Amino acid sequence: MSQDDKREQSKQNGTQTQAAESDEGHTDEEYDLIQIEKHGITVRISKYEIYSAKDITVEVTEEVPPELKLKETEAIISVGLKMSPSDAIFDSPVRVTMPHCGAFTKPTDAEVYIYYRKNDSAKFKAFLSTSTSIPKCVVRDRDLDIDLEHFSEFWIIATIRKIFIGKRVICTPIIPVLAPRNPMPVLWVNVRDQNVAEGQIPEGYKVPIPGEQFLVRWRSGELKISCKESTLKGDPRILKEGEIRHQTEHKLMFEVDTQNISENKFNLHFTLQQNTTKELIVPMSLKETATVISEEGACSQSTIATSSPSAGNHPTENIGSASTSESRTPREESAYVSDDILRDIAGRVDKEKDVDALGGKLGFYSSEILPFLEKNRNKPCMGTLQMLRDWRKRTKKSEERELLRQALIDIKYVRLVDELLSEC
Template sequence: MSQDDSKPANKREQSKQNETQTQSAESDEDHTDEEYDLIQIEKHGITVRISKYEIYSAKDITVKVIEEVPPELKLKETEAIISVGLKMSPSDAMFDSPVRVTLPHCGAFTKPTDAEVYIYYRKNDSTKFKAILSTSTSIPKCVVRDRDLDIYLEHFSEFWIIATISMIRRIFIGKRVICTPIIPVPEPRNPMPILWVNVRDQNVAEGQIPEGYKVPIPGEQFLVRWTWWTWWRSGELKIYCKESTLKDKPRILEQGEIRHLTEHKLMFEVDTRNITENKFNLHITLQQNTTKELIVPMSLKGIK
């Protein structure tokens, strides 16, 4: 703690005692943001709260969002990533009152407060991750709600939030993903234009659209479910495009890929050789535990 803190010592000690007593989510949420230095990453819906009584303030801290899963992060078959990764520095920072990080997640839970969650973390100079089961007394600790979660940290590292799939408890039932069709802008007629369907975890922000492409309709939310049946038998996400060269054959995102998924693009070659109109509809089907139909308007220009 800083030696030249202008606040009275007894007030500082009282604050530290209060912080110690508020390890539960319910107590901590009673505090107002006026008691914290805040770091906000609006694009990703992330807020970092640091007690104003700490020697480190928001201006001393760097928060980096990691969307690409590192190959060193090895998951079990019953585990799935539900949030973006975060790397926070300086790595040697230590805190008397845990830093609270609020971020959205893409997990679907029947009872979020009973979720079995592991925090995979590594020091900024390490190549290996360690896993800690989140409990009411563990640090780092994770408190899960329906759409977001809090993680409590006493020191900084790179970390990922992992939910576990239990065939008995069935608390974690799947992941919410966003499926966005991306099509080329109208150009001189191409008999085989390329269509992309971008699939990303719901908590991952929309990426940059490649040059020469556009998004004709907003992304659709789709729940990829895990149950004893879909996990062992039919957990893959199938995406069909009736107008593509594949006809009735789908592009498939395997269950293992979805467990690690932050963002993935599936490509279709659209066969327009027998289409005489410059405007037509693409019919895209998302299929896993349920089925969703997307109708995507597409335009072509004649050869100049």
């Protein structure tokens, strides 16, 4: 670098440092504020700018676009933001304060890149951002400030190195409100970055421990999650490193064999294994199964909810339970789907893209469908059958037939619906 270039760079750094120092004395009274409370984001725009808060749109996105290509040593630490109008230029930088899920030994020395693109661009550009650069980024323990002179879509990326301990990841076990004793209830562990909003819990399921769930610090490497009581014999379900580096949500599913458990409530033992091992103990309640004889002398199965705190808190969510004084009517029976029908469907929906589409229509995430597709490659149809059985276990019996009919119609298997699930 020539002496003239060095003098010019020194002059620019001095100007940026002065601007940063003068900025510290400003108060919120000098700014128009845009706040996204759900994500803890605040945007400050100087009242002396020609643009005001009412002229600006701020949109949060948790879905990582495929065009965002990360290096092996990089991890997303915050949600993405899309700000418009993209052609806006500001004399005083717009300050965005937002939480992050990165864990650093010294946040002020974190190596952070801002990946951004304009609204009409397909590619992202990466800029190393510091406390004196433009765009400027100041990182603290739990949140960060970004100063922007123009708008775009941007993502905050941290480099995985010695100062970067990892990401704060929340692992939430989700279990049935009251699990039937004889069948094998399906449960799963929801894994997400700390500042990804928690998804909606399906009807009939609950988070067994209220409040913020189990928080772990993920470092580079895969994350193994296992359940000792699972029919998988405690074998871990693995989240690859590339999946955790992105700002995504994952569900790892397990089956629990409750047939030989005599207690009404027992503890599930989850193990999270990465650089360190963490044990999670989660209470789970069961419900009794009794035989009911109707007036005609026919036997039918009914369930009796055990008295437990979770049962009292969710009186209307006992999926699949029935009164001991009633038996199922023929109309109710017609809503169920037998295992023979599931086997037939699994044998005839044989194309991988159709199995993937069917899983999506039945409410499975892409990460949940992949193991079923993998199982199909080793044992044709068995992965699809397992997917259908897992879906049936977490679905109201009275809704099984209609939901399955609609899913098959949506993926263009109308003839199969007419043969196996006709409305009669």
